[in-house]
Structure formats: C-alpha cells, structure tokens
Amino acid sequence: MPATTPTPQEQPQDTMTCHRAFTIGLPKCDNPAERRFPITPEAAGQLIDRGFRIKMQEGAADCIHYTDNQYLRAGVSVGTREESLACDIVIHLAPPEAADVRKMRRGAMLLTLLHPANQDLMAVKELLRRHIISIAVDLIEDERGCTPFADILAEIDGRAAVAMASSLLADSQRGKGILLGGVAGIVPCETLIIGSGIAACAAARSAVGLGSMVRMYDNDIYSLRRASMELGPWVITSSLHQRTLDNALRSADVVVVSRTREPFSIDREGVSAMKRGVLAFDLASDDGSAFPSMTPVDLAQASAIESSAKIDNRICFIHAGCAVARTAAMALSNTFLTLMSGIVTCEGVSNALKLLPGMQKATFTFFGKIVNPHIAARLGMRNVDISIYLTLS
Numbered sequence: 001m002p003a004t005t006p007t008p009q010e011q012p013q014d015t016m017t018c019h020r021a022f023t024i025g026l027p028k029c030d031n032p033a034e035r036r037f038p039i040t041p042e043a044a045g046q047l048i049d050r051g052f053r054i055k056m057q058e059g060a061a062d063c064i065h066y067t068d069n070q071y072l073r074a075g076v077s078v079g080t081r082e083e084s085l086a087c088d089i090v091i092h093l094a095p096p097e098a099a100d101v102r103k104m105r106r107g108a109m110l111l112t113l114l115h116p117a118n119q120d121l122m123a124v125k126e127l128l129r130r131h132i133i134s135i136a137v138d139l140i141e142d143e144r145g146c147t148p149f150a151d152i153l154a155e156i157d158g159r160a161a162v163a164m165a166s167s168l169l170a171d172s173q174r175g176k177g178i179l180l181g182g183v184a185g186i187v188p189c190e191t192l193i194i195g196s197g198i199a200a201c202a203a204a205r206s207a208v209g210l211g212s213m214v215r216m217y218d219n220d221i222y223s224l225r226r227a228s229m230e231l232g233p234w235v236i237t238s239s240l241h242q243r244t245l246d247n248a249l250r251s252a253d254v255v256v257v258s259r260t261r262e263p264f265s266i267d268r269e270g271v272s273a274m275k276r277g278v279l280a281f282d283l284a285s286d287d288g289s290a291f292p293s294m295t296p297v298d299l300a301q302a303s304a305i306e307s308s309a310k311i312d313n314r315i316c317f318i319h320a321g322c323a324v325a326r327t328a329a330m331a332l333s334n335t336f337l338t339l340m341s342g343i344v345t346c347e348g349v350s351n352a353l354k355l356l357p358g359m360q361k362a363t364f365t366f367f368g369k370i371v372n373p374h375i376a377a378r379l380g381m382r383n384v385d386i387s388i389y390l391t392l393s
Helices: 041-049 068-073 081-085 121-129 148-170 198-209 221-231 242-251 268-272 304-308 320-345 349-355 373-379 386-392
Strands: 023-026 053-057 077-079 089-091 109-112 133-136 190-194 213-217 235-238 254-257 279-282 295-298 315-318 363-366
Touching: 023 081, 041 053, 041 068, 041 320, 053 068, 053 081, 068 077, 077 081, 121 363, 121 373, 148 198, 148 254, 148 279, 148 320, 190 198, 190 242, 198 213, 198 221, 198 254, 213 221, 213 242, 221 235, 235 242, 242 268, 320 349, 349 386, 363 373, 363 386
Parallel strands: 023 053, 023 089, 053 077, 089 109, 109 133, 190 213, 190 254, 213 235, 254 279, 279 315, 295 315
Antiparallel strands: 133 363
16 A cells, blocks of 8 residues: 555635626617716726626717717627617616617616606506516615715706806806906805705805805705705805895895795796896706796707807706716716615615615506506506515515
8 A cells, every 4th residue: 555645635616606697778868858878988897897788879978978989998888779778777867758668678677767747658658568667766765765866966956057157157248247256345146045955055065165145045944954054154044035035036146946845936026026137047847947937948958058148038047967967977877886786786676676665665667557656646547555566576
C-alpha cells in the first residue's frame, strides 16, 4: 500500500437561481403636453447591471437631448415602437392611446402618471381588455407614506417656475427688463405664492435666493407653519384672507399657484387688479384652471415662450416642470431605480403589489378591473378594492 493515498476533498460549487429577466419598454411620448422622459442612459445602464433588459424606441429621448448612441453604449436595445410596447414593463408618462395599448403584451405592467382628466375611455377599456396592470407612479407611496415621484416633480415645478419668471422679467423684449431681486437702492420684485406644499416651498426658496420679496398664502395653518419654520423669516406667511390677498395681488410681479387642500382659483376681478405684465404660473392643474380668465401657455411646447409674446390677453404658464425636461429625467431616473429594485426583490409584479402597500394604492387597472375610484368616477364605471383580488390570487 502506498505511503500517501489521495483523499477526496470537497470543492465549492457556484450555484444560482435562474430568473427570467424583466424587459422594460421606453416608447416615445407623442403627447405635446409631456416632454419629460423617465430614464437617462446612466440609469438605464444601472438597470441593465441589475438584470433588466431595456428596449427603447428610436429617437425617444430626443426631448431631453440624449442620443440613441448614448443609450446603445449603456446596453439598451434601440428599435421600433412596437418592440418597446411589447415589453413586460412599459414606462410612458402621459396617458397612452388605445392604439398603443393594443400593442402591449397581455398582462404587462404600465407605469404612467395618473392625469384623471386626460384619461381616454377607449384606452382604459383596452387596458382592461388586455388585463394590463396600470400603476400611477405619482401615487406610489414609500414606507413613510411619502410619494417620491409626485414630490420630486412638484419640487422641480416650483423651482422651474421661479427660474422661468426670473428669465422672463429680465427679457427686454417679452418682459420688463428688470431683475427679480433688484440691487442696492432698488426695491426687489414681489413674488406671491399660493399654497405651502413642496412645490410652493421650492418656489419660495428659489425666489428668496434670487433676492425677491416673497409672500406665501394658504388656509392650511399647520402646513403654513411647517413651511414658515423651514423657510425662515425671509418668507411672509398669511392665511388666505381676501383683503390681504387682494393687496398682495396688486403689488405682485410673479404669482405662483400650487396645490392647496381646497382647490383655489383667482377670478376675473382678482386678475384685473394685478399688475400689467405680471407673470402667473399654475402648478396646481394641467389646464390653467387656477386662472380661469387667463389664456394658458403650455411650457411643454418648445415654442411656448415665443408664442406668448403674440398673445394680447393676460396669460398664465402651465407645465413649468416640462421646461426643464432633462432635470426631470435625472430626478425620475433615481426614483425609478429604487422602484425597480423593489419589484425585483419581490420577484414579480403581483408579489410586489402584495408586499408593497404603497404600490397597491397607485394601481388603477388590475387584470381587467378598475381599482381606482377617481378613474372610475371620471369614466362613469365601477371600481373594486384591489385588496380583494390580491387576497384571492
């Protein structure tokens, strides 16, 4: 018998669980009221590193000045609209049209913004017929009850409104040729902000930083107190008393209306008391209903500023955040990375809805049923509690 006999030893063996990679579709948004794009090339590369496959329509990111080659270098497959719509998860910020929904895979997931007033009846019926799981990302809540998508878009709206106002005031052709903040010896412009939420605080912070005198009005005293503590003594806060509001409207150079607990609008009489050349921004609606007597100018359109100089009536600007679409894309990308990681961790869309209550609240169509009361009321249909289906599935 030999002196040394080989002894078998255990060897480590790599093991893995095989999961089918989710595909994410990024079709081009043809809606003129939505210029924002959800994913940047950098974020796309990170999603691909995490196991996703991404298919983007050719030229889809032109609105944020990213080329197809930049996405190709990140590993994205660039192709036709049909290919991007046939993915497991389709991200389309504007409400889709019925023709696009018919091209989606049965049982797929659609990530979009809610926009109840802009939902098309035929498109929703197609979502139901094809059993699409539709999720309004602006309603998704995290474990703290915050809405990360809606909050970041609101912050961008507020900052973009003041940035646009400062630029337009300084424009000697379309504006007054004045600085928002003024200089030594010259009284600064006044900025009037209605509301005290995230968009309002973002607008106030930007206006104060530029040297403007800022007044903030709201009927929610607790929200107003939080805003006052956050912004400091440089912002004058007040309840929405009509007399004080009228005085503020007469002297304001910039008026920003953001979301409030109760819908707020400035009537024709209030508008007539405002300065000539005042800049009005509606951050609370998609149609300028905060200033019903003014002509809305959509900043989602690239020619909006040029065309506004040709309008004789008083105007208000809407979709301020769409004017800085690339900033919005970068902010949305960060939030989508977190959301997609949660879906992968839960091993599927249905499991994610069961395990993440914040996604349940954001779902508005689920396997052929409407589960959102606002969409159901808008379309004259019945809604069912999604928890019933999740319990039975």
